[in-house]
Amino acid sequence: MCDQWKEEFEYAVQVARAAGAVIRKAGECEIKVQTKSCAVDLVTQTDDRVEKIIIGSLKEQFGEGTHCFIGEESVSKGKPCVFTDKPTWIIDPVDGTTNFVHGFPFVAVSIAFAVNKKLEFGVVYSCIEDKMYKARKGHGAFCDDEQIQVSDVKDINKSIIISEHGTDRSPEKVSKIFSTMQKILRIPVHGLRGSGTAATNMCLVACGASEAFFEIGIHCWDIAAGVVIVREAGGILLDVDGGEFDLMSRRMVSANNKTIADRIIKEIEIFEVVRDDAEI
Ligand SMILES: O=P(O)(O)O[C@H]1[C@H](O)[C@@H](O)[C@H](O)[C@@H](O)[C@@H]1O
């Protein structure tokens, strides 16, 4: 029983590695860029192609009927984002599409698996760096074959905090995001960072390079795999108001411990976002 989902986990690692190779190769050729929700929400043929490869291989391996799939590009094409109790794969084929387009070297494949709405494992393949982050509930978190752990820093003044500004550039949101960042800088913290991929940001918290990553506006596919990796590395997940973390809420604080999380939460200026599972 304790080894449940081991086969799925190991297969996800293989699939993520193969998907990462496709992304690396595609990055060597000309990249045709299109936009989705707005002029800075980028998508490429590689995003679509890689999502099809991942979902295709998972369906072939585990059967189409019993497993459900939430993939960034399928949802952006109108597939409903419905999270049920059924075994569900949550996939971001190219996390950091803007980085991919610009040759900024942080791009990740993110694959998570949930049952009864509980995340069982997560795999984040940072494919340009060639680092495989992975974690299965109750089995620890790893980068390649080395076990990873969050930092033990409790003093916010000795922390590096990660955040991102996302693609929504409405004046009210941009000003809240930057006001929060200013307040955090002034605590002061050692530094503010952002890799351009939420999945990689979470792995940076998991391996102790940063004490916390928070964002409002991310989607479930950006963070689902990272959630398991942070938890298994000893870290915590909270909502931006300090309440319980909700994968579909598009709001998240991941941190090495509650002291750091609570201190960051004090400074966050919250703005409204539409939930991933909202009926539209
Ligand atoms: O590159 P994608 O998969 O679109 O994800 C990014 C997201 O769109 C941005 O809003 C976040 O700020 C990034 O950290 C995501 O990873």
Ligand SMILES: [Mg+2]
């Ligand atoms: Mg993403």
